[in-house]
Amino acid sequence: MRAVVQRVKSSKVQVDGKVIGSIEAGLNVLLGICKDDTKDDIAYLKDKIINLRIFEDEDGKMNKSLLDVKGELLVVSQFTLYGDVRKGKRPSFIEALGGDEANVLYEEFVKQCKDILGNVETGEFGADMEVTIINDGPVTILLDSKKTF
Template sequence: MRAVVQRVKESNVSVDGEIISKINKGLMVLLGIENDDTEEDLDYILKKVTKLRVFDDEDGVMNKSLIDCDLELLVVSQFTLYGDVRKGNRPSYVRSAKFDEGIVLYEKFLEKLKELNIKFGHGKYGADMDVYLINDGPVTILLDSNKEF
């Protein structure tokens, strides 16, 4: 599982021109699910995202997490995070989870956020979405449950 995590001042996601979810200050996460991901991969990414210390403390040092600051999270599925262009110029998505498998882990990710009482919004899995954000910093972090980076 992969995630691109961006600290944002605000963010929203729309489908067919209609905003379906929006957040204020917090994190916007593009979440990519690989074809052999398990709940263990999900738990790793979930823990990293929610405990990532990228918000300023009282001294202006990035030392606080989303949870510490009681901020919001926007989760958007992003199968192209597994696009492979090492051979040619057209990305191959063979590592991306198939729809029926990926949506299960995506929805489980959202369920676990609810269990943690984190305020969050989300996109529509598999939809063509427009994502708007004001990147704060900018701060962008890449996560990979296989620790490829």
């Protein structure tokens, strides 16, 4: 499981011109699911994201987590995080998990985040979405549950 985590001032996701998820200060997470992912990957990534200390403390140091600052969370599915372009110029998505199986893991990730944070905004799995991100910093972190980077 991979995630692009961005500290944001605000973020929203639209489908067909309608806003379906929107947050103020917090984290925007673009989440990719691999065909080898399990509930262990969900737990690892959820804990890492929610406790990631990328918000500034009183001294201006990145020392606080989403929980500490009571920030909001927007999770958007993004299978293209598993696009492999090592050969040629057209991405291969052979490692990405698709369809209902990926949606089950995506929904479980969101549920586990909601269990801790309460409200979690989302995109629409499998939809053509338009995501607006006002990055704060900018701060962008790449995470992979298999620790490949």
